[in-house]
Each structure stands twice: as structure tokens, then as C-alpha cells.
Amino acid sequence: MLSIHNLHASIDEKKILKGINLEIKPGEVHAIMGPNGSGKSTLASVLAGREDYTVTDGSVTFAGKDLFELSPEERAGEGLFLAFQYPVEIPGLSTTNFIKTAVNEVRKYRGEEALDAVAFLKLMKEKMAMVNIDQSLLSRSLNEGFSGGEKKRNEVFQMAMLNPKLAILDETDSGLDIDAIRIVANGVNKLRNKDNAVLVVTHYQRLLDYIVPDVIHILYNGRIVKSGPKELALELEERGYDFIKEQFKAEA
Amino acid sequence: MNNELSAIEKTVLSDYKYGFVTEIEADEAPPGLNEDTIRFISAKKNEPEWMLEWRLKAYNHWLKMQEPNWANIKYDPINYQSIKYYSAPKQKKKVNSLDEIDPELRKTFEKLGISLDEQKRLSGVAIDAVIDSVSIGTTFKEQLAELDIIFCSISEAIQEHPELVKKYIGSVVPITDNFFSALNAAVFSDGSFCYIPKGVRCPMELSTYFRINAEGTGQFERTLLIADEGSYVSYLEGCTAPIRDENQLHAAVVELIAHENAEIKYSTVQNWYPGDKDGKGGIYNFVTKRGICQGAHSKISWTQVETGSSITWKYPSVILKGDYSVGEFYSVAVTNNHQQADTGTKMMHLGKHTRSRIVSKGISAGVSQNSYRGLVHVGKNAANARNFSQCDSLLLGDKCGAHTFPYIEVKNNSAVVEHEATTSKIGEDQIFYCNQRGIDTETAVALIINGFAKEVMNQLPMEFAVEAQKLLAISLEGSVG
Ligand SMILES: Nc1ncnc2c1ncn2[C@@H]1O[C@H](COP(=O)(O)OP(=O)(O)O)[C@@H](O)[C@H]1O
Numbered sequence: 001m002l003s004i005h006n007l008h009a010s011i012d013e014k015k016i017l018k019g020i021n022l023e024i025k026p027g028e029v030h031a032i033m034g035p036n037g038s039g040k041s042t043l044a045s046v047l048a049g050r051e052d053y054t055v056t057d058g059s060v061t062f063a064g065k066d067l068f069e070l071s072p073e074e075r076a077g078e079g080l081f082l083a084f085q086y087p088v089e090i091p092g093l094s095t096t097n098f099i100k101t102a103v104n105e106v107r108k109y110r111g112e113e114a115l116d117a118v119a120f121l122k123l124m125k126e127k128m129a130m131v132n133i134d135q136s137l138l139s140r141s142l143n144e145g146f147s148g149g150e151k152k153r154n155e156v157f158q159m160a161m162l163n164p165k166l167a168i169l170d171e172t173d174s175g176l177d178i179d180a181i182r183i184v185a186n187g188v189n190k191l192r193n194k195d196n197a198v199l200v201v202t203h204y205q206r207l208l209d210y211i212v213p214d215v216i217h218i219l220y221n222g223r224i225v226k227s228g229p230k231e232l233a234l235e236l237e238e239r240g241y242d243f244i245k246e247q248f249k250a251e252a
Numbered sequence: 253m254n255n256e257l258s259a260i261e262k263t264v265l266s267d268y269k270y271g272f273v274t275e276i277e278a279d280e281a282p283p284g285l286n287e288d289t290i291r292f293i294s295a296k297k298n299e300p301e302w303m304l305e306w307r308l309k310a311y312n313h314w315l316k317m318q319e320p321n322w323a324n325i326k327y328d329p330i331n332y333q334s335i336k337y338y339s340a341p342k343q344k345k346k347v348n349s350l351d352e353i354d355p356e357l358r359k360t361f362e363k364l365g366i367s368l369d370e371q372k373r374l375s376g377v378a379i380d381a382v383i384d385s386v387s388i389g390t391t392f393k394e395q396l397a398e399l400d401i402i403f404c405s406i407s408e409a410i411q412e413h414p415e416l417v418k419k420y421i422g423s424v425v426p427i428t429d430n431f432f433s434a435l436n437a438a439v440f441s442d443g444s445f446c447y448i449p450k451g452v453r454c455p456m457e458l459s460t461y462f463r464i465n466a467e468g469t470g471q472f473e474r475t476l477l478i479a480d481e482g483s484y485v486s487y488l489e490g491c492t493a494p495i496r497d498e499n500q501l502h503a504a505v506v507e508l509i510a511h512e513n514a515e516i517k518y519s520t521v522q523n524w525y526p527g528d529k530d531g532k533g534g535i536y537n538f539v540t541k542r543g544i545c546q547g548a549h550s551k552i553s554w555t556q557v558e559t560g561s562s563i564t565w566k567y568p569s570v571i572l573k574g575d576y577s578v579g580e581f582y583s584v585a586v587t588n589n590h591q592q593a594d595t596g597t598k599m600m601h602l603g604k605h606t607r608s609r610i611v612s613k614g615i616s617a618g619v620s621q622n623s624y625r626g627l628v629h630v631g632k633n634a635a636n637a638r639n640f641s642q643c644d645s646l647l648l649g650d651k652c653g654a655h656t657f658p659y660i661e662v663k664n665n666s667a668v669v670e671h672e673a674t675t676s677k678i679g680e681d682q683i684f685y686c687n688q689r690g691i692d693t694e695t696a697v698a699l700i701i702n703g704f705a706k707e708v709m710n711q712l713p714m715e716f717a718v719e720a721q722k723l724l725a726i727s728l729e730g731s732v733g
Pocket residue numbers: 011012014016034035036037038039040041042043052
């Protein structure tokens with residue numbers, strides 16, 4: 001589904017991604033871990049199509065298409081979803097109205113008819129129950145004055161509404177207490193099926209107790225320095241990132 | 253930070269879809285302004301002597317006045333002798349009902365999305381259509397007449413209801429008020445007149461639709477709206493003009509009078525041709541709008557969505573004379589390309605316990621300049637006056653300007669006057685967030701600005717809110733991405 005080959009990217013001449021290789025198949029959950037500043041969010045942003053970053057080398061195919069030929073909104077239309085580490089606020093724009101626009105734009109891209117008010121409401125109700133989000137939150141301005149947990153839950157709700165092929169969760173656990181993490185993780189788990197995939201980006205192992213990955217990759221200094229089964233997370237938890245840093249400093 | 257808005261800075265011309273010209277023969281005055289021009293207009297309209305005298309008085313006063321230069325706008329001097337002050341579409345014969353209107357004219361309004369056909373009209377909206385200098389017809393006249401509501405062109409009112417016109421015209425905006433209002437008083441050719449009798453709630457929206465069509469003309473319409481004791485009316489005006497590379501002058505005057513316990517809600521969706529992307533052409537919109545809350549517990553509320561004109565100079569104001577009267581001003585002003593807007597309000601608190609509320613939302617793009625200018629005046633007898641002002645500016649790109657000039661004069665120390673102002677930019681991160689959800693940049697900008705302007709848009713009559721939202725998006729088309 002997603003195939004990243006030798007990806008290099010930089011911002012303002014500064015090299016951040018230095019040759020990433022990654023292969024994700026339908027039904028899989030991958031986790032990317034790594035110390036702060038290693039390039040996790042950069043990878044997520046480059047995949048989603050943020051303009052600030054320049055891809056200097058490598059290629060990415062997504063759902064059989066050259067990802068870099070597609071605009072950010074086309075990537076969303078193809079089924080790529082990014083749950084942002086820092087969701088933005090848009091004052092005056094109701095969350096519901098925003099999501100309705102998003103759902104219908106994506107449907108339009110896929111050649112499907114727009115949902116009418118009744119069908120949309122029905123879909124909302126169903127997904128609200130799934131990710132345990134409150135109606136009152138959705139009638140407020142998009143993310144404005146939302147707590148950290150509410151913002152993250154709103155991201156997962158949007159994911160549920162858009163039903164993506166590949167969801168990238170960028171530190172969706174950061175700033176959440178354990179109950180909130182469980183709720184968010186539950187939502188994600190309910191959305192998993194054999195046709196979609198999830199890429200979980202996290203700094204801590206604890207989210208992976210709830211969203212159990214098939215593979216864990218350790219990103220350090222713009223490269224995936226180690227990949228392994230879910231037990232790798234426990235090793236990291238025990239030994240900290242320092243052992244990774246020690247081991248790979250020479251190559252960095 | 254240089255990078256942050258680079259995508260937003262590319263400004264291209266948005267298409268002005270109302271820019272067509274209708275080929276209709278016109279009955280015109282030759283260009284130029286002197287006493288004869290005024291006599292010509294007055295004679296064309298078959299006016300009584302007092303009206304002509306009033307016009308001439310205004311004209312002679314105007315001759316002694318100076319064009320104002322304090323606004324934050326720049327334009328080449330206007331040659332008042334090159335303007336045609338009267339242009340009327342030539343109708344084959346006098347029409348007795350809207351069904352007899354020249355098909356070309358009818359088509360013009362159809363193209364603008366306005367059907368003059370009463371059956372096809374939006375339910376609950378009565379329309380007066382003014383093209384160039386004259387009103388071409390008013391819908392729903394009979395239904396309104398059953399309630400003794402008068403809604404007609406001001407020319408007709410001068411003929412049919414001279415006592416009302418004589419009593420109220422110039423009572424809120426005197427002929428000596430300012431340069432443009434004096435000019436208007438001298439040469440106004442038409443406009444709308446409305447009178448709501450005591451205790452009547454007008455059951456439908458009243459609306460006037462203004463269209464400049466002919467070349468080289470100025471448009472000087474005059475609107476007079478009186479809400480008698482305990483009455484209510486909601487009124488909306490809309491305006492468009494063809495694309496021309498000359499500048500055309502629009503100098504209108506609107507006067508509102510609210511008696512005791514009466515309420516007037518006046519909404520404007522102003523979409524005159526704004527000029528091209530290089531700033532060529534466009535309407536100079538120099539307008540004086542003022543209402544008086546004459547009686548106790550009366551209320552006047554101005555709502556405006558200003559997207560057109562190359563230059564806008566207007567300050568819809570309220571004189572809060574009656575005790576416990578309320579004045580409101582809700583404004584969204586959008587400027588793009590080379591447009592300039594200097595707009596705001598004056599709230600003159602004279603009566604006791606008077607309240608006013610000002611919500612101004614300025615949106616600037618391209619190399620445009622957008623200024624809010626507002627005065628809150630509390631007179632010495634206005635005990636317990638209250639004002640709240642909120643002025644927010646939203647910038648698209650970094651070549652445009654937003655300015656706020658709030659003036660506050662308080663002569664009674666029991667008054668409470670509050671002012672808040674913010675300036676923000678549409679961020680690349682907001683747009684990217686929308687893009688990531690499948691929403692393209694144009695739509696994203698529309699969502700963001702409509703969110704920004706929501707508090708004002710919510711004030712518009714429902715029938716027009718959707719149109720106005722689209723208009724906001726259209727006027728900023730191409731300014732981002
Ligand atoms: N907009 C930017 N401008 C300059 N440097 C940036 C920018 N965004 C990220 N970086 C740098 O790129 C590196 C990787 O950042 P990021 O991808 O956010 O890491 P992570 O998400 O793993 O913490 C860091 O050194 C960071 O300082």
C-alpha cells in the first residue's frame with residue numbers, strides 16, 4: 001500500500017530525512033519511534049504533502065500511485081490521513097461543518113455523490129459512538145479552546161469519518177492521560193481492518209500497549225536504524241534512547 | 253517567516269461575474285453639472301416646486317464645499333463636469349405593472365439572479381429594482397398596501413406622498429452635511445422610499461436592487477425609510493455594475509427614522525465592480541448612511557457585507573436620541589487587489605441608557621488597504637450609555653494593509669465604552685490542515701473567512717446569508733494558492 005524508497009528531504013537546506021525505506025501492506029500496523037528531533041513529524045508531513053519540505057531524493061508510491069505527483073488534497077482523496085501532532089484552530093468554523101466539507105470533498109474526488117444532511121448525520125452518529133466523542137464538541141469552532149485530549153479525539157473522529165486507507169498518527173498520545181490514551185486507541189482499533197493500515201508515530205511505548213504494532217521502526221537522525229517486532233518497544237523502554245544514540249552516533 | 257505565506261501572496265484577478273452590459277437605449281442628460289442639469293432632472297421627474305428648490309439650495313451649498321480628504325484612501329481628482337447625472341433606460345411606453353417591463357431589462361435582472369416575476373420571487377421578499385437613475389418597478393405592492401405599508405421609488409413618493417417626503421427628507425442627513433451628500437441632494441435621480449405605519453410588523457423582507465448600467469454616468473440614489481411607532485422592518489439592498497475601465501461615481505444617501513419602540517434592520521450586500529487586478533476601473537462608492545433612533549426604546553441595526561467598489565467611503569451611523577434606544581453596526585469589508593475601503597460607523601449617544609454595539613471584520617488581500625474608522629460619542633446627557641466595539645482584521649499575504657481608527661468622545665462619566673481589536677493572518681498551517689482533509693485551497697480560504705466573518709453573517713436575513721457567503725469567497729478567489 002505504501003512503499004517508501006530511499007527518501008531524502010530537507011527544509012531550508014537542512015537535511016532531515018536521509019534515506020528512509022519502508023514498506024507497509026494492507027492490514028498492517030507499523031510504529032515509528034525515536035528521540036525528539038529525529039524526523040518523525042517530518043516524515044509524516046512529507047507524506048501528507050506539506051510544502052515547506054523539499055524532497056531531494058527517493059520515491060514513494062501509495063495505492064499504486066506516485067505520491068509526489070499528487071497535491072495534499074488529492075492524497076487525502078486517495079485515502080491518506082494524518083492525525084496532526086498539533087491540530088490547528090479555525091475560529092468561527094464549526095467542527096461539524098468542517099468535517100462535512102471534508103467528507104464531501106473526498107467523496108467528490110472519488111466520484112461519489114455528496115452526502116445529504118440526513119445521511120451525513122447518520123454517519124456522524126455512528127462514528128461518534130465509535131470514538132466516544134461528544135456532540136457538543138462538534139458544534140464548537142474547530143479545535144478552538146479544545147483541551148489537548150479533545151483535539152486528539154477530534155483527530156481520531158475525523159479519521160473515523162474519512163475512513164482512510166492509511167492513517168498516520170503523529171504523537172496522538174502526547175499530552176494525554178492514560179484514560180484518554182485508551183479511548184483514542186480503542187477508537188483506532190475499531191477502525192482497523194484487513195484493507196487499511198496504520199502508521200503510529202510515537203515517542204513512548206505506552207500507546208503501543210493499546211495499539212499493537214506488527215513492526216516497530218526506530219528512527220534516528222533521519223534514518224531507520226532498527227526494525228523489529230513489538231518487543232523492540234519494551235527494550236527501548238528499558239534502555240532508553242541513549243543506547244540507540246550510542247550505537248549509531250558514528251554513522252550519523 | 254518569509255516562506256510562510258509565499259503561497260498566499262500570488263494574487264490574480266478574480267472574475268467579476270456581474271460585469272455584463274445591457275444594450276438598452278437610454279434617456280440621458282448631457283455630461284456636466286450646473287443649475288440647468290438640476291432643472292432638467294427635476295423636470296424629467298415632474299417634481300413639485302419645493303423639491304426643485306431644495307435641490308438648488310443643496311447645489312449652491314455644494315459649490316462652496318471642499319471634497320473631504322481625511323479618509324485613508326487615494327484617488328485621482330474627480331471631474332464633476334464629465335459625469336452624466338441622469339440616465340434612464342428608455343421604456344417603450346409607461347408601464348403599469350411589472351409584467352410590461354422591457355424584456356431586455358427583465359433579462360438583466362434575471363442574469364443577476366433576481367426575478368421580478370412575483371410568483372418566482374423568493375418567498376417573502378419584496379423588491380424595488382433601480383437601474384442607472386430610475387426605479388423600474390416594485391414587486392408585491394398590493395400585498396404591502398393592504399397593511400398600509402408604502403414601498404415605492406422615491407420619485408413616486410414625491411408625487412404620491414409629498415407630505416411624508418417633505419417632512420423627513422434631509423432630516424437625518426441635512427443637505428449641508430458633507431460634500432457627497434450635498435451633491436446627492438442636488439442631483440439624486442431615484443431610490444427607494446418606505447413607510448411602515450404605527451404598530452405594523454412588515455411581513456416580508458423589503459429589498460432594493462441597484463444596478464449601474466450606462467457608461468459615464470454617476471449614480472446618486474436616495475433612500476428614505478421611516479418606521480413609525482412600534483413598527484418593524486427588515487430591509488436589504490444589493491448592488492452591482494458592469495466592468496468598465498473608467499471609474500464611476502456612486503454617491504448615495506440613506507436616511508432611517510425609527511420612532512418610539514420601532515425597529516429597523518438595514519442590510520447591505522455591496523458588490524459594485526471593484527476594478528481589475530491592476531486597479532483600473534471600478535466604482536467610487538462614497539455613501540452617507542445615517543439613522544436616527546428618534547423615540548424611546550427604538551432600535552436601528554446596520555449590517556453590511558462590502559466586497560465591491562474600487563474605493564469605499566462609508567460610515568453607516570446611528571443617532572441614539574430616544575432614551576433606551578439601541579444602535580448596532582455589523583460589518584464585513586473585503587478588499588482585494590488594489591481596492592481601498594475606509595468604512596466604519598458613528599454611534600452618537602444622546603439619550604439616557606442608550607446602547608450600541610459595533611462588530612467590524614476587515615479582510616484584506618492583494619495590495620489592498622482596509623481601514624475601520626469609528627466614532628463613539630457620548631453626550632453630556634447620555635447617562636448610563638454603553639458601547640462595545642470589536643474590530644478584527646484578517647490579512648491574506650503581507651502586501652495588504654489593515655488599519656483601525658477608533659475615536660471615542662465621552663462627555664458623561666457614567667458611560668462605559670469598551671473597545672477590542674485583533675489582527676491575524678490566514679496561516680499556511682490552517683490551509684494545510686484543510687488540504688490534508690481533502691479540501692482544496694480555495695475552499696479552505698472560503699471556510700476560514702466565513703468563520704472569521706460569522707458573527708456578522710449571522711445578522712443577515714436568511715434568504716441572503718448564503719449568497720453573501722458565496723460572494724465573500726468569490727471576491728477573494730485567486731488571492732491564495
Ligand atoms: N520548519 C522547520 N524549520 C527548521 N527546522 C525544522 C523545521 N521542522 C523541523 N525541523 C527540524 O527537523 C528535525 C526533525 O524534526 P521533527 O520531524 O519535528 O522531529 P520529531 O517529530 O521526530 O521530534 C529537528 O532537528 C527540527 O528542529
